[in-house]
Amino acid sequence: MRDVYIIGTGIHPWMGFSEKVFADFAAVAVDGALKDANVEWKRIQAIMAGIFIYGGNAGHLSGQYLESIFGETGIPVVNVYNACATGSASLRMAYNSVAAGETDTALAFGADVSPKGFLTAKSDNAVQDRDVIRWKMGGLPNPIYWALECRKRMEKYDTTEEDLALVKVLMSEYGAKNPLARFKKTYTLEEVLKSAYVCDPLRLYEICPVSTGAAAVIVTADKELISKADKPVKINATTMGSAIYGDPTIRISALSCPSVPEAPMLSESYSASRQAYEKSGIGPEDIDVLELPDNSSWHYLVYLETCGFCKEGEADKMLRDGETKIGGKLPVNPSGGFSSHGEALSAQALWQVIECANQLRGRCGERQVANPKIAMAQTYGLMGNSGTTIMSL
Amino acid sequence: MENMANKVARIPNLVDWSTGEVRLMSAKCGSCNTYFFPKEHYQHRPGCSREGVENVLLPNKGKLASYTVQYYPCPAPFKTDNKITPYGIALVEFEKEKIQVTGIITDTDLKSLKIGMEMETTILEMFTNEEKQQVVTWAFRAVK
Known part of the structure; x- marks a missing residue:
């Protein structure tokens, strides 16, 4: 090759x-x-x-x-x-x-x-298209899936509503410095915590829209x-992963999930990232800047764990300690993330790669991370789709 | 159980009340022992021969594994005659079958929800169709 x-x-x-x-x-x-x-x-x-x-x-x-x-x-x-x-x-x-x-x-x-x-169902065949059931009978817009997982996380670890709001505060600060972002308004912790619940514990400002x-x-x-x-x-590795049997995540479109885990949660992203680490010989400890899919504040936290940047349940501490800020140990989403952009389905993974490339090329102005050498873009798609790209100068 | 005559599920083969209890229609693989819901949505263990899949009903009762309250109306094609928003969504665990299933929460104080509490499968009336039938979906409620 x-x-x-x-x-x-x-x-x-x-x-x-x-x-x-x-x-x-x-x-x-x-x-x-x-x-x-x-x-x-x-x-x-x-x-x-x-x-x-x-x-x-x-x-x-x-x-x-x-x-x-x-x-x-x-x-x-x-x-x-x-x-x-x-x-x-x-x-x-x-x-x-x-x-x-x-x-x-x-x-x-x-x-x-x-x-x-x-976004709703695109067919009317309930036997072959599970989207039809979740929209017609399930009452299940996408953010509900994330809220169900977020609630499980809050029950298991010490994740708080302040942690979820802090993600938005940080993302809005970076989005305001990105001329290509859709949302450029900054928010305080109080403003985020006052925004309405969409599906608790997730609030309006903690979920990204479509763009x-x-x-x-x-x-x-x-x-x-x-x-x-x-x-x-240089592209050191660009990989894709699908889900693994026994993944306990309740996946968007699904109406059920296993109750006894036999695989990591978000196993498609676990799989994509581990393939990329193996192919490139680069590990999470080597990454200087990371773009991850913050579809909601829950994703921001869980993806740090799924991709091996910390152990399960430790992402909240990384966030609170400022490790994920520009200038921190692992700058995360200096672009402002999906929180400042929204999802544009077929374009967003490339946009994440471009933000990483721009960081490596020193083109990011006010949101520039200091001298990054290795960057990683991590994506997430419903029904077990994920990709990881590791790049270097 | 309430009178189930003149009630019809919006989509067939998901919820059953023929036994006198409301139960979800699952399928179990005789080879890898995995339960599926909906029953056509196979999730076999890799390497499974996929032989001996049979239709089974999940128990009427399970435990609340997670929940949320949705504060915005679910967009079409979802529809109900009566306003149900805000509504709860439960993830209910059927322990022996090793499966968790989502469903709308009905007939329950949403402030009383607590992970681990016992829930039972029931139905929620969505709307009346042209044949004057009550169109329903499956739902969960706290066991009283």
């Missing part, structure tokens, strides 16, 4: 609902990546596209729609969907194609236009392109 580098990245800033079509957003991100990499469109030898599930034909064939905007060149265009880890899947395919020598330079991208209101956004990454093993790139970022 060859060494693979990120040489160009592009983002369309995160925002709310838009009447514009998803390909317009994608084009902004891809244009940005091409300019950053200083690469002509014709040098792209494969497109790995994230599927935009609310976009019908255009969304399911997002790569073809994107290719036609920039000019069709006959290259392989593959479209992929892995829920909120879709970006991890597209990057992994681009990486594997280049690392294996199938292509020298490949593009991974994803773009999502937030649907108006809630519109696009992200694109160009990877290469072409020595000429690497040499003329501005601070190319």
Whole structure:
């Protein structure tokens, strides 16, 4: 396998609902990546596209729609969907194609236009689609799943409502310093604790909404392109994990879970991160900056444990002691996280990788972590989807 | 048990009241002994032969493993004739079957919820359909 580098990245800033079509957003991100990499469109030898599930034909064939905007060149265009880890899947395919020598330079991208209101079931077949039951009979919007796990955590460990609120305080401070974030208002602990419960113990400001956004990454093993790139970022490993039998987590869409654990909770992310550590020879102790999926404040805490940055039940202490702040032992989500962005399904994993690459390239202005050498982006998608990417300068 | 005539589950094959108790319709794998709910949503142990899956009913009673109170109405296609928000959601553990199942909490003071308390399976009337039937979902309530 060859060494693979990120040489160009592009983002369309995160925002709310838009009447514009998803390909317009994608084009902004891809244009940005091409300019950053200083690469002509014709040098792209494969497109790995994230599927935009609310976009019908255009969304399911997002790569073809994107290719036609920039000019069709006959290259392989593959479209992929892995829920909120879709970006991890597209990057992994681009990486594997280049690392294996199938292509020298490949593009991974994803773009999502937030649907108006809630995400709900997309079919009406209750036998094959478990989403139908949870929406029609279960009364189970996504945050309920996180609240059920958060309650279990609070019963088991000393996690408090102040801990959950503190996550938002920290994320809003960083989001305010990120020009690409959707939410730029800062919050005090009191303001967060006064916000309404959505599903207790989780409050309105402790849960991320859905957003519109696009992200694109160009990877290469072409020595000429690497040499003329501005601070190319090496991908040490980019992996994906699925769930493991006996995982006790009540997973979004599911109506049941095992009561006797035989695997770690969030086992898909346990699996993805451990694969990445093994492949790269880099461990959690080596990571200088981490982007994790803070869909809720609960995720922020549990992901530090799932990915091995501390033992189970110790994440609250890391947070309270300031270890996860910019300037702390392990800066977490200097971007402001999903809390400041919201979820744009097929784009968000790539956006996390781009934040990490930008940190390594020293491009993050007021939210810059001091001289990071190794960064990690961790994703989470419903129904057992996860990806981990470890990068270095 | 209340009169169950003229009641119909919104989606079939999930909840049963033919035995005189309200019970969830599960399936058990005869090879890996895993219980599934809903019964078609298989979750076999890796390497299992997947032979001998049979339909079983979960017990009527279990223990509260976790809960939350939802303060916003659940969006469509969820619907109820009466306002139920805020409503509780329980994760109820059936110990012998080694499975926890989610369900709406009904007929229970939400302030009294405590992990470990005994819960029983019941039904919640959602709405009246065009045939004048009461359309129901499964639910849990505190054992009195």
